[in-house]
Amino acid sequence: MNVIAYIPARGGSKRIPRKNIRCLNGVPVIAYVIQTLKKLHFLQGICVSTDDSEIADISTHSGAVTLDFRSSELSGDDATFQDLVRWDIPRYLDHFGVEVNQAYILFVIATAALVTVELYQKAYELFQSNQSS
Secondary structure, rough: EEEEEEEEOOOOOOOOOOOOOOOOOOOHHHHHHHHHHOOOOOOOEEEEEEOOOHHHHHHHHOOOEEOOOOOOOHHHOOHHHHHHHOOOHHHHHHHOOHHHHHHHEEEEOOOOOOOOOOHHHHHHHHHHHHOOO
16 A cells, blocks of 8 residues: 655744744654654655755655645645645655555644654554455
8 A cells, every 4th residue: 555644844834933843852843743654664655845945954854755845836825735635745646656546645734743653553554444345
């Protein structure tokens, strides 16, 4: 099964500026998320889509794939998750050589630092059991 973790992480947060890279116990929040995802053996890859060089550097250093910055149309306040699925995720699937109709996307929020490996694993097992029925 081709499962890719996709983390949208724009630099322009208004309510909490720079929230994706704020430090939690000395570690950027997004780095916590990536480190957790790296422990999931069912993932083929971890992607961070961003419009920000600092987020890209931290993400790459933490082990995620970052491609060219996403377009300004997909980084503004009006961009939706549906827009990202339609226009941004396909470039990551291309990077991993996965066809759109054979891909499963684990959509992860960049600030989900408290979500555990066990919770992701349980969610995946539930997903698998629903696929076979």
